[in-house]
Amino acid sequence: MLSGHAKKCLMEWEPIDDRIITARINAKIQKVTIIQCFAPTNNAQPFEKEEFYNKLQAVVDNAPNRDILIIIGDLNAKVGRNDASIERIIGKEGLGDTNENGEDLVDLCALNDLSIGGTLFPHKRVHKATWISPAGVTENQIDHILTSQRWRTSLQDMRVKRGATIGSDHHLVVASLKIKLTARKPFISTRSTDEIERP
DSSP, X not given: OOOHHHHHHXXXXXXXXXXXXXXXXXBSSSOEEEEEEEOOOTTSOHXXXXXXXXXXXXXXXXXXXXXXXXXEEEOOOOOOSOOGGGXXXXXXXXXXXXXXXXXXXXXXXXXXXXXXXXXXXXXXXXXXXXXXXXXXXXXXXXXXXXXXXXXXXXXXXXXXXXXXXXXXXXXXXXXXXXXXXXXXXXXXXXSOHHHHXXX
């Protein structure tokens, strides 16, 4: 879903499979590639998780190098808090402990020079936990927004918004990005009408 202005800036979009979809948006300084994904759970079979990350990496590799890269979605990954060895990837504001999926996500970020947005901004726990168990006992931060290290300052804030009636045990995750979008210019043919109509 896009606003009217953002719709004019949409260059292309492509559904990769039932877990990954991409969109490319025209911006004033750099174009933006957005990858939306839904990762297998931490209890999924290893081959399923490996297949997902291999496919996601292939999609990242196909994105133009100069684009601002943003990966968003339910990554089913707990990444925890900052570790001195990976401070460029994870900030000090992460929630919980790292799980196996979290390690895979950190590896993806390290390979592609990405930061995990939800770990960068100080908020109350209620604005960090993106998923709550049916019993209401367990809360985890497993939905993420990843951004290119180079464009990390474009990400102004990220927090969870509770209360939306969306029929899910996940909460909305909202990020504020400072990017000026530019509407695409309509294509105008330089050929004359006679040239177009002539067989």
